[in-house]
Amino acid sequence: MCAAQRDEAGLTASRLAAILTAFRPGDDVLGVSELARRTGMPKSSAHRLIGHLAEQGLLERDEGAVRLGFKLFEIGQLAIRQRGLVDAARPYLADLREATRNTVHLAVLEGTEVVYLDIMRGPDAPDLPSRIGGRFPAHATAVGKAMLAHSPGEVLETVISAGLRRVGPRTLTAPGLLRRQLTKIHDEGIAYEREESGAGVLCVASPLFDHSGRARAAISISGWCNRVRAERVAPAVRTTALTLSRTLP
Structure with a gap:
């Protein structure tokens, strides 16, 4: 050709x-x-x-x-199920939702955005704009920050170069502040998002690692800021992520 x-x-x-x-x-x-x-x-x-x-x-x-x-x-379902990620994660997500009564997300990082692979809505959670197959700016989500904290430096530079668009009342739009937060997330294994994706919303996320140590995806709990105590749900999110990571190829 x-x-x-x-x-x-x-x-x-x-x-x-x-x-x-x-x-x-x-x-x-x-x-x-x-x-x-x-x-x-x-x-x-x-x-x-x-x-x-x-x-x-x-x-x-x-x-x-x-x-x-x-x-x-059909193609979309095949793409997801070839990786086996949704099927592997679903029982763990269900347990996390049952324990917290809040919405649980499973997402992957694609470019400057996260793509939601699975969502289990909680009865006590706010009505969120996320949907299966939907996208959201990575810098404005806990799942996005959990993965960015464990991604190569050029991935973060791409996100910053694209512009840190304001999505919620407290979205991080300063590159320096985002970098500092990602360093802390990398060390602690937990990412927080407080009204960065939407008013009144709190999210706590942790990355999923494959056998090579790559952050393949992330899971999160989302609820109301005035109802969810981040320090109480964070251990459950982290433990679930670590347990699920052991099942990934």
């Missing part, structure tokens, strides 16, 4: 990805015009690419509009 062909293939792949990722939480169906607007493509190009995606089952047509196809769900 010549250089021009490689460039064209890369452009096509980028445009296909742009259409699939144009769907946002709450979107059921989208029309061609809206997808063209969100992706910045000419309507004719969007229409052609949508046709290719529909042929492969990645999009489904619905009276002149399209929705994400079921094949995407």
Whole structure:
């Protein structure tokens, strides 16, 4: 394949990805015009690419509009289950939720964001914006900071270079302050987030390590700041993370 062909293939792949990722939480169906607007493509190009995606089952047509196809769900489930992380973690997450009655998260770090692989809602916890498959800025979450504290330096530099966007009332937006906090998290194995992701929310997280010592994921407990005592739930989170880490390949 010549250089021009490689460039064209890369452009096509980028445009296909742009259409699939144009769907946002709450979107059921989208029309061609809206997808063209969100992706910045000419309507004719969007229409052609949508046709290719529909042929492969990645999009489904619905009276002149399209929705994400079921094949995407199958691929996503396969990607998660190939790693076995969700299945391995679920019993531990369930025990943690039962013990604390708060919401428990399992997340991985991808670029400058965390991606939530599993969430178990607690009856005493606030209504959080997190969702399975959803993303959130890593610097504004306890799970994100737990993983950043054990990541190579270039990973943190990428996060800082992207800008420490304010998400909640107390989001860390100063690089120096974030660095100091991550050093403490690295030493203690526990990350805290107090109203950094949202008003009134407290999170406590700890990383999961694989056999090589890499921080593969993190788990957290999320609850109300005025109800959850961080020093009481932190040992449970840390113990669960260490126990679960021993089961990871």
